[in-house]
Amino acid sequence: MPDDLRYERGRKQLHQMMGEVGDQALDNIAGISPDMARYIAEFVFGDVHSRPGLDLKTREIAAVVSLVTRGGAEPQLRAHLHGALNVGCTEQEIVELMIEMAVYAGFPAALNGLYAAREIFAERAAKAAR
Amino acid sequence: MPDDLRYERGRKQLHQMMGEVGDQALDNIAGISPDMARYIAEFVFGDVHSRPGLDLKTREIAAVVSLVTRGGAEPQLRAHLHGALNVGCTEQEIVELMIEMAVYAGFPAALNGLYAAREIFAERAAKAAR
Amino acid sequence: MPDDLRYERGRKQLHQMMGEVGDQALDNIAGISPDMARYIAEFVFGDVHSRPGLDLKTREIAAVVSLVTRGGAEPQLRAHLHGALNVGCTEQEIVELMIEMAVYAGFPAALNGLYAAREIFAERAAKAAR
Amino acid sequence: MPDDLRYERGRKQLHQMMGEVGDQALDNIAGISPDMARYIAEFVFGDVHSRPGLDLKTREIAAVVSLVTRGGAEPQLRAHLHGALNVGCTEQEIVELMIEMAVYAGFPAALNGLYAAREIFAERAAKAAR
Amino acid sequence: MPDDLRYERGRKQLHQMMGEVGDQALDNIAGISPDMARYIAEFVFGDVHSRPGLDLKTREIAAVVSLVTRGGAEPQLRAHLHGALNVGCTEQEIVELMIEMAVYAGFPAALNGLYAAREIFAERAAKAAR
Amino acid sequence: MPDDLRYERGRKQLHQMMGEVGDQALDNIAGISPDMARYIAEFVFGDVHSRPGLDLKTREIAAVVSLVTRGGAEPQLRAHLHGALNVGCTEQEIVELMIEMAVYAGFPAALNGLYAAREIFAERAAKAAR
Numbered sequence: 001m002p003d004d005l006r007y008e009r010g011r012k013q014l015h016q017m018m019g020e021v022g023d024q025a026l027d028n029i030a031g032i033s034p035d036m037a038r039y040i041a042e043f044v045f046g047d048v049h050s051r052p053g054l055d056l057k058t059r060e061i062a063a064v065v066s067l068v069t070r071g072g073a074e075p076q077l078r079a080h081l082h083g084a085l086n087v088g089c090t091e092q093e094i095v096e097l098m099i100e101m102a103v104y105a106g107f108p109a110a111l112n113g114l115y116a117a118r119e120i121f122a123e124r125a126a127k128a129a130r
Numbered sequence: 131m132p133d134d135l136r137y138e139r140g141r142k143q144l145h146q147m148m149g150e151v152g153d154q155a156l157d158n159i160a161g162i163s164p165d166m167a168r169y170i171a172e173f174v175f176g177d178v179h180s181r182p183g184l185d186l187k188t189r190e191i192a193a194v195v196s197l198v199t200r201g202g203a204e205p206q207l208r209a210h211l212h213g214a215l216n217v218g219c220t221e222q223e224i225v226e227l228m229i230e231m232a233v234y235a236g237f238p239a240a241l242n243g244l245y246a247a248r249e250i251f252a253e254r255a256a257k258a259a260r
Numbered sequence: 261m262p263d264d265l266r267y268e269r270g271r272k273q274l275h276q277m278m279g280e281v282g283d284q285a286l287d288n289i290a291g292i293s294p295d296m297a298r299y300i301a302e303f304v305f306g307d308v309h310s311r312p313g314l315d316l317k318t319r320e321i322a323a324v325v326s327l328v329t330r331g332g333a334e335p336q337l338r339a340h341l342h343g344a345l346n347v348g349c350t351e352q353e354i355v356e357l358m359i360e361m362a363v364y365a366g367f368p369a370a371l372n373g374l375y376a377a378r379e380i381f382a383e384r385a386a387k388a389a390r
Numbered sequence: 391m392p393d394d395l396r397y398e399r400g401r402k403q404l405h406q407m408m409g410e411v412g413d414q415a416l417d418n419i420a421g422i423s424p425d426m427a428r429y430i431a432e433f434v435f436g437d438v439h440s441r442p443g444l445d446l447k448t449r450e451i452a453a454v455v456s457l458v459t460r461g462g463a464e465p466q467l468r469a470h471l472h473g474a475l476n477v478g479c480t481e482q483e484i485v486e487l488m489i490e491m492a493v494y495a496g497f498p499a500a501l502n503g504l505y506a507a508r509e510i511f512a513e514r515a516a517k518a519a520r
Numbered sequence: 521m522p523d524d525l526r527y528e529r530g531r532k533q534l535h536q537m538m539g540e541v542g543d544q545a546l547d548n549i550a551g552i553s554p555d556m557a558r559y560i561a562e563f564v565f566g567d568v569h570s571r572p573g574l575d576l577k578t579r580e581i582a583a584v585v586s587l588v589t590r591g592g593a594e595p596q597l598r599a600h601l602h603g604a605l606n607v608g609c610t611e612q613e614i615v616e617l618m619i620e621m622a623v624y625a626g627f628p629a630a631l632n633g634l635y636a637a638r639e640i641f642a643e644r645a646a647k648a649a650r
Numbered sequence: 651m652p653d654d655l656r657y658e659r660g661r662k663q664l665h666q667m668m669g670e671v672g673d674q675a676l677d678n679i680a681g682i683s684p685d686m687a688r689y690i691a692e693f694v695f696g697d698v699h700s701r702p703g704l705d706l707k708t709r710e711i712a713a714v715v716s717l718v719t720r721g722g723a724e725p726q727l728r729a730h731l732h733g734a735l736n737v738g739c740t741e742q743e744i745v746e747l748m749i750e751m752a753v754y755a756g757f758p759a760a761l762n763g764l765y766a767a768r769e770i771f772a773e774r775a776a777k778a779a780r
Contacts, residue, residue, distance in 0.1 A: 002392050029631065032638045033615050035441075036622070036630070043433045044233050044627060051425075053226035058191060062227055065192045066234035067628060069199040072332030072592030075635070076628040095293050096183035097192055102296070103174050104196035106756040107304060108327060108336040110296070111289065115335070118292045132262050159761065162768045163745050165311075166752070166760070173303050174757060181295075197758060202462030202722030205765070206758040225423050232426070236626040237434060238457060238466040240426070241419065245465070248422045304753050313746035321708060322715045322747055326754035329719040332592030355553050356703035357712055362556070363694050364716035366496040367564060368587060368596040370556070371549065375595070378552045434623050443616035448581060452617055455582045456624035459589040462722030485683050486573035487582055492686070493564050494586035497694060498717060498726040500686070501679065505725070508682045522652050555701075563693050571685075 003042060010046025017049065017056055018083040025079055060084035065097060068113035069105040077113070081120040091121050133172060140176025147179065147186055148213040155209055190214035195227060198243035199235040207243070211250040221251050263302060270306025277309065277316055278343040285339055320344035325357060328373035329365040337373070341380040351381050393432060400436025407439065407446055408473040415469055450474035455487060458503035459495040467503070471510040481511050523562060530566025537569065537576055538603040545599055580604035585617060588633035589625040597633070601640040611641050653692060660696025667699065667706055668733040675729055710734035715747060718763035719755040727763070731770040741771050 014022045030037035049059055060083045067077040084094060094117050102110035144152045160167035179189055190213045197207040214224060224247050232240035274282045290297035309319055320343045327337040344354060354377050362370035404412045420427035439449055450473045457467040474484060484507050492500035534542045550557035569579055580603045587597040604614060614637050622630035664672045680687035699709055710733045717727040734744060744767050752760035 029634065032634050033619065036615075036619055036634060039433070039437065039619070039622065040627065043429070043437070047429065047433070048230055048233055051226060051229070053222055054230070058188070058223075059230060061188060062191065062195045062230050063234055065195045066199045066231060066626075069196045070235065070591065070626070070628065071330065073628040073632060076631065092183055093188075095296075096181060099181070099293065099296055099299070100178055100184070100189060100192050101196060102299065103178055104193055104756050104758060105200065106326075106330070106754050106759075107300065108330065108333040108754060109756075111336065112333060114289065114292050114296060159764065162764050163749065166745075166749055166764060169303070169307065169749070169752065170757065173299070173307070177299065177303070196756075200721065200756070200758065201460065203758040203762060206761065225426075229423065229426055229429070232429065232626075234626050234628060236456075236460070236624050236629075237430065238460065238463040238624060239626075241466065242463060244419065244422050244426060308750055308753055311746060311749070313742055314750070318708070318711060318743075319750060321712065322750050323754055325712045325715045326719045326751060329716045330755065331590065352703055353708075355556075356701060359553065359556055359559070359701070360698055360704070360709060360712050361716060362559065363698055364496050364498060364713055365720065366494050366499075366586075366590070367560065368494060368590065368593040369496075371596065372593060374549065374552050374556060438620055438623055441616060441619070443612055444620070448578070448613075449620060451578060451582065452585045452620050453624055455585045456589045456621060459586045460625065461720065482573055483578075485686075486571060489571070489683065489686055489689070490568055490574070490579060490582050491586060492689065493568055494583055495590065496716075496720070497690065498720065498723040501726065502723060504679065504682050504686060559693070559697065563689070563697070567689065567693070 003038075006042040006046035007038065008046075009050055010041035010044070013045040013050050014041065017045070017060065017087055018079055019086050021079055021082045025075075056087040057084070057089055060087055060089065061093075061097060064094070064113075065101065068098065068101050068109055071105075071109050071112065074112075074116060077116050078120055081117055082124075085120070085124065091117070133168075136172040136176035137168065138176075139180055140171035140174070143175040143180050144171065147175070147190065147217055148209055149216050151209055151212045155205075186217040187214070187219055190217055190219065191223075191227065194224070194243075195231065198228065198231050198239055201235075201239050201242065204242075204246060207246050208250055211247055212254075215250070215254065221247070263298075266302040266306035267298065268306075269310055270301035270304070273305040273310050274301065277305070277320065277347055278339060279346050281339055281342045285335075316347040317344070317349055320347055320349065321353075321357060324354070324373075325361065328358065328361050328369055331365075331369050331372065334372075334376060337376050338380055341377055342384075345380070345384065351377070393428075396432040396436035397428065398436075399440055400431035400434070403435040403440050404431065407435070407450065407477055408469060409476050411469055411472045415465075446477040447474070447479055450477055450479065451483075451487060454484070454503075455491065458488065458491050458499055461495075461499050461502065464502075464506060467506050468510055471507055472514075475510070475514065481507070523558075526562040526566035527558065528566075529570055530561035530564070533565040533570050534561065537565070537580065537607055538599055539606050541599055541602045545595075576607040577604070577609055580607055580609065581613075581617060584614070584633075585621065588618065588621050588629055591625075591629050591632065594632075594636060597636050598640055601637055602644075605640070605644065611637070653688075656692040656696035657688065658696075659700055660691035660694070663695040663700050664691065667695070667710065667737055668729060669736050671729055671732045675725075706737040707734070707739055710737055710739065711743075711747065714744070714763075715751065718748065718751050718759055721755075721759050721762065724762075724766060727766050728770055731767055732774075735770070735774065741767070 026037050026040060060080055063080040064084055067073045067080060098110050098113040101113055156167050190210055193210040194214050197203045197210060228240050228243040231243055286297050320340055323340040324344050327333045327340060358370050358373040361373055416427050416430060450470055453470040454474050457463045457470060488500050488503040491503055546557050580600055583600040584604050587593045587600060618630050618633040621633055676687050710730055713730040714734050717723045717730060748760050748763040751763055
């Protein structure tokens with residue numbers, strides 16, 4: 001597939017998963033490195049996240065879990081918490097994931113995941129209330 | 131809930147998720163530290179994994195993703211690959227998760243996840259063929 | 261042991277180790293997930309930290325070292341620096357631990373530990389001066 | 391660029407950097423997941439490592455340093471130690487990198503890097519002696 | 521070599537690599553732990569970074585890559601981005617390293633590296649414009 | 651202090667803490683990089699571990715905890731488990747540390763710590779029985 005088709009597919013997939021938060025993050029990245037932004041559109045969203053083998057909800061759950069386990073990746077965690085909620089996760093499911101992470105990644109990682117989730121939940125509630 | 135009920139519930143949950151591999155791992159751990167084995171039954175499986183908020187398949191996907199991201203936890207990764215397959219993941223879904231991990235945890239972590247998956251798939255195929 | 265006894269024991273243990281900082285952190289967590297707060301009281305403090313096999317000072321040293329090694333867990337590190345000082349660590353011992361961490365976790369991790377320690381020392385000095 | 395051109399460019403780049411060790415690793419990966427192998431050829435080597443902005447020696451130094459810092463990625467570290475030596479690093483430079491890693495990633499990570507380097511040096515010396 | 525010669529050599533090496541940013545960071549550290557500051561001068565810069573086996577540009581590239589891979593070490597990453605630029609890296613080379621890190625440490629780590637790089641580039645541009 | 655005094659002090663300190671296991675590991679390292687071995691003697695043991703501010707038992711506890719948290723550093727963990735037992739830790743205290751690590755570093759890291767501890771305990775029991 002030519003790169004421009006992968007790019008277009010990726011931008012659509014990014015928008016479907018992460019909404020305006022994702023579009024803005026990508027434009028932001030393009031301001032530092034247009035090639036990095038292009039790889040994210042083409043490879044991350046156009047190739048990987050467009051694959052049919054996993055539904056989007058599972059893809060976002062995996063992203064959130066990986067970011068909580070790694071730690072120190074708050075901007076990406078916040079973006080993927082939005083993504084997870086956009087594609088059908090409930091807030092309660094996200095809290096459940098954080099509780100499970102206490103077991104696998106330790107309580108400190110899980111608590112930082114919970115704090116990030118609380119902020120995103122509040123942001124979205126404030127926006128919905130407007 | 132008294133500890134013996136949590137323990138019983140946890141052992142059942144462990145068996146449902148991870149089968150004999152899980153039972154043996156727990157007995158193995160009890161040989162070093164009976165208290166650690168008890169906490170795994172009571173807390174990990176009796177408290178956390180018995181919670182209703184996430185289906186078992188999602189719980190095992192989260193465990194696998196966390197272990198691949200962390201790296202250096204092959205025995206646990208192998209056990210939870212069995213667990214994921216036991217509760218309904220397909221081999222193809224596990225391969226998809228590893229491909230997604232190339233994005234979030236890097237290609238080296240993803241490849242080590244794929245190598246572990248290949249071994250577990252082969253083990254189960256050999257057992258099924260007998 | 262029934263959960264309410266574990267909970268009570270855990271809250272007492274938490275208070276003994278981490279003082280009001282710990283009580284507030286737990287109430288804070290309960291505002292996002294009451295169950296997560298309950299597990300921290302019951303399991304982390306009621307089960308694990310109430311065990312007789314290690315004195316509280318060694319327990320807090322281990323927590324601080326683990327958090328410095330992991331990195332990216334500043335809120336927990338700050339809480340456990342308070343904890344360590346509450347149960348008998350001196351400031352000099354904490355500085356020594358950070359110097360040792362340069363060897364095992366690398367200088368960047370050790371320096372972030374030192375910066376966190378400086379803040380906590382200053383906070384406590386300011387409070388003591390009032 | 392169409393995917394088949396990216397793939398071809400990537401396989402050439404892989405071979406130039408990592409020789410037969412790299413070709414075999416990729417075929418090995420294709421036996422588990424043909425798509426993962428394809429992404430490695432297309433994206434990792436066809437897109438990223440084919441970029442003109444860094445010479446191959448610096449690219450391999452960066453790969454080695456990242457793998458030593460992460461830890462738990464021995465197969466990839468071994469492959470990239472071969473790669474580094476193939477594209478012009480000397481053994482002494484690799485030892486220097488490991489010594490520097492004692493500072494940034496800690497002595498344990500650095501020592502595991504040195505042990506891996508020793509094995510690769512011995513393997514290549516044995517092969518050269520034949 | 522006596523410690524005072526190692527210390528002097530280290531302070532010079534630190535200044536050559538990291539300029540005033542480095543001098544200030546060391547004085548800052550000395551305010552918490554004079555011994556830690558001394559070890560950084562003596563061991564990190566007087567012993568390790570004064571070794572002849574790698575040029576300073578490669579040393580700073582390795583430091584940057586290790587810090588991006590670890591994550592959660594922003595103050596050190598910022599200091600070594602200055603260092604890398606001081607000893608001859610171009611901004612474009614640093615962006616290339618971050619793109620390569622998407623492969624080895626994952627896209628989230630690479631993006632945090634890019635964000636830090638953008639800040640340092642802007643800081644230096646603002647200073648140069650004065 | 652001249653380097654040869656630091657070296658001598660370090661070798662003595664290493665022997666006191668880690669016994670023959672430590673002496674052999676250092677000779678082993680010297681076979682790959684004499685300078686790395688020298689830095690371990692001079693800096694790690696001659697400078698850091700010779701400092702008076704922490705007793706040797708606490709130093710080895712901190713090393714073990716850091717290595718368990720990091721993961722993927724089995725040779726170093728094994729060496730420091732010997733060290734901890736040599737300078738006065740009991741086996742039960744080490745098991746307690748691993749149980750505590752389930753909280754801070756996650757159950758997988760803690761279990762790998764327990765497995766390593768079991769091996770070292772068995773090795774020492776076998777040697778004592780001869």
